[in-house]
Amino acid sequence: METKKKKVFPVRKLDAEEYFAPGHRACEGCGEVLALRLIHKALGPNVIVASATGCMEIISSPFPYTSWEVPWIHVAFENTAAVAGGIEAGLKVLQRKAKREKKKIVVVAMAGDGGTADIGLQALSGAMERGHDFIFICYDNEAYMNTGVQRSSLTPLGASTTTSPAGACQHGQTVWKKNMMAIAAAHYIPYIATVSPSYPMDLVEKVTKAANIKGPAYIHALSVCPPGWGISSSETVKLGRLAVETGVFPLYEIEKGKYRVTVNVEKLKPVEAYLQPQARFRHIQSDLDLIARISYRVQTYWERLKAKAARA
Amino acid sequence: MRNHQGMEVSFAAAEAVRLCNVDVVAAYPITPQTHIVERLSKYVADGKMDAEFVPVESEHSALSLCIGSSAVGARSFTCTSSQGLALMNEIVYLVPALRLPIVMILANRSLSGPLSIWNDHSDVMSVRDTGWIQLFAENGQEVFDHVMIAYKIAENENVLLPVIINMDGFILSHMFEPIELTGQEAVNTYLPSYRPRFILHPDRPVTMGAYTMPTLFTEAKKAQEEALLASYPYILQAWKDWGTLCGRVYHPVETYYTEGAETLFVTMGSIGETAGEAVRLLREQGQKAGLVKLRLWRPFPLEDFLREIGSAQRLIVIDRALSPGGPGGGPVAGEIRAALYNRENRPQVFNFIAGLGGREVTVGSFQEMFVSSVSGKASGYQIFGVRG
Numbered sequence A: 001m002e003t004k005k006k007k008v009f010p011v012r013k014l015d016a017e018e019y020f021a022p023g024h025r026a027c028e029g030c031g032e033v034l035a036l037r038l039i040h041k042a043l044g045p046n047v048i049v050a051s052a053t054g055c056m057e058i059i060s061s062p063f064p065y066t067s068w069e070v071p072w073i074h075v076a077f078e079n080t081a082a083v084a085g086g087i088e089a090g091l092k093v094l095q096r097k098a099k100r101e102k103k104k105i106v107v108v109a110m111a112g113d114g115g116t117a118d119i120g121l122q123a124l125s126g127a128m129e130r131g132h133d134f135i136f137i138c139y140d141n142e143a144y145m146n147t148g149v150q151r152s153s154l155t156p157l158g159a160s161t162t163t164s165p166a167g168a169c170q171h172g173q174t175v176w177k178k179n180m181m182a183i184a185a186a187h188y189i190p191y192i193a194t195v196s197p198s199y200p201m202d203l204v205e206k207v208t209k210a211a212n213i214k215g216p217a218y219i220h221a222l223s224v225c226p227p228g229w230g231i232s233s234s235e236t237v238k239l240g241r242l243a244v245e246t247g248v249f250p251l252y253e254i255e256k257g258k259y260r261v262t263v264n265v266e267k268l269k270p271v272e273a274y275l276q277p278q279a280r281f282r283h284i285q286s287d288l289d290l291i292a293r294i295s296y297r298v299q300t301y302w303e304r305l306k307a308k309a310a311r312a
Numbered sequence B: 001m002r003n004h005q006g007m008e009v010s011f012a013a014a015e016a017v018r019l020c021n022v023d024v025v026a027a028y029p030i031t032p033q034t035h036i037v038e039r040l041s042k043y044v045a046d047g048k049m050d051a052e053f054v055p056v057e058s059e060h061s062a063l064s065l066c067i068g069s070s071a072v073g074a075r076s077f078t079c080t081s082s083q084g085l086a087l088m089n090e091i092v093y094l095v096p097a098l099r100l101p102i103v104m105i106l107a108n109r110s111l112s113g114p115l116s117i118w119n120d121h122s123d124v125m126s127v128r129d130t131g132w133i134q135l136f137a138e139n140g141q142e143v144f145d146h147v148m149i150a151y152k153i154a155e156n157e158n159v160l161l162p163v164i165i166n167m168d169g170f171i172l173s174h175m176f177e178p179i180e181l182t183g184q185e186a187v188n189t190y191l192p193s194y195r196p197r198f199i200l201h202p203d204r205p206v207t208m209g210a211y212t213m214p215t216l217f218t219e220a221k222k223a224q225e226e227a228l229l230a231s232y233p234y235i236l237q238a239w240k241d242w243g244t245l246c247g248r249v250y251h252p253v254e255t256y257y258t259e260g261a262e263t264l265f266v267t268m269g270s271i272g273e274t275a276g277e278a279v280r281l282l283r284e285q286g287q288k289a290g291l292v293k294l295r296l297w298r299p300f301p302l303e304d305f306l307r308e309i310g311s312a313q314r315l316i317v318i319d320r321a322l323s324p325g326g327p328g329g330g331p332v333a334g335e336i337r338a339a340l341y342n343r344e345n346r347p348q349v350f351n352f353i354a355g356l357g358g359r360e361v362t363v364g365s366f367q368e369m370f371v372s373s374v375s376g377k378a379s380g381y382q383i384f385g386v387r388g
């Protein structure tokens, strides 16, 4: 199990090179761009990136500027997995026909939670099922932030957004967050992992692994969003830690079907510690029943995860 | 004697794609396009074509995937019809904007509803303003030839735009026709391999698909239109070179019996052959009828068109799509009327919406249209042969 002594990724091995230039237009304390920068440090220069429409695209590519030091293409909102599939298919056939030099290039698709779990789910499912050799990264900030904090299917229960507002009759988002990890796992792809920029070494290890595995890999990055979640921009990393420490966002991987919890938590903190600092949950603070349901769900998921990991 | 082989036009189209040594094919099945992709996937399975055939989960992904493959430098092909084109519509606009030379065959079929799998031009009219070069083929040989021609145009460094080859669903796609196949060596000479200057490559990183603010969007659109207009001489050149190679010569506007004609039919696509037969018979009866066929739809060959209609008094424009609630008639007639409006001695324009959703258009139909136009009975536009 995860208590076994495992190799720790040494900080000094982290690439000093930046692949995402500063000067972009992300908000102060943006957890998404923090994850993105670390992920590209792990991936290095030999990548081609396809991006969905969304915050990361908008903050990085206002013509004639770009933050991208690696080849990058944006086409539309819902099709990034298909574009990446084309890049992969193109590279494969061109290298086979000796029209491009043989060289390992990691193909990366990136999207927000909307571009992954809602409008982009079909293209993603198709690309995973067909087995393209690529990494799909979901930058999950739990709402459509680029268009002004509308709910997505990855917005957690109770969170207030502009289309799941807290009101007299409704306590924010009325349904549970969709389980993208399970959806990815149902495609039997070789590598699936959750990551958080609050745990940079864990993130780098997993992304490196994803890059070296043949076939589709799915990386789900929790991306704290200060304006969308209603926290101070200095709290990003702390909140990302709380998400893990409370069990709300466990860090784990599924490698060829084997589960492994990569950051163990001896005793989960109460979920209130995570919910309380965020304005999007302010209206549910006194709804003890709802908090109890959330707590139970988190606890159960965590137990199940550990059991799966123990079986592996 | 030239070497013609009888084959279904869809298979001839697939054969042309194979001869073009296409690297990536991504498509989703829809009637009447299916035979093309089925044949291509078989070629790949049999090792007769070294390509990646990607059986995507939708047309939206088909074109998106071609964007990805084209952006890394792979010669990419897709084909669709009707609902498939409607589903990929969002992405259709992006290909010219990204200046990627993708070729798409459109087996023209009506757009639902009601659902109909049969032929008309409502699908292609829905992408009129997307910025693609758009060509119409009249028979199987033209479909075959234009696959090579389309890549030749699209990949020209001075063009770098995608091309749609329109071929009428069923009427062409499922027809058995004698096709003169061009040999591999001749195709290789005509169409060298695609060597793009800007691709996604880690050694020379570029950003593709950046967005613009209002300060630059208009200029970006102007640049796109200029690129489309500037493609015209290279289209002519591609046709000329093909003519030198195979002896079949194509023009943006094809004519038949236009000399001395007072009344000209204007058609696009396969009904041109039927219209031609009607014109021949009308001439036999001493009528001054003629025919002008638009092969090139975008960029619109206005000067060629004006030259070819000469001083005809009447144009009978056949539209294969309706523009409901518009100021008068189908999309083609609307454009021709607008183009003629400021000209002196402009001809009268009659407009028949014909052959919607597979409705037959016969030699007799053209004769009827001719009589009602010449006698002055027709006016504005009418849906030919409609009941009720």
Ligand SMILES: Cc1ncc(C[n+]2csc(CCOP(=O)(O)OP(=O)(O)O)c2C)c(N)n1
Binding pocket: A032, A053, A054, A055, A056, A077, A078, A111, A112, A113, A114, A115, A116, A139, A141, A143, A144, A145, A146, A147, A152
């Ligand atoms: C087809 C389509 N529908 C809607 C939009 C508008 N839109 C652009 S980005 C976006 C939300 C993006 O949310 P998400 O994927 O979660 O990424 P984030 O911006 O939060 O990083 C929406 C709704 C669009 N561009 N295209």
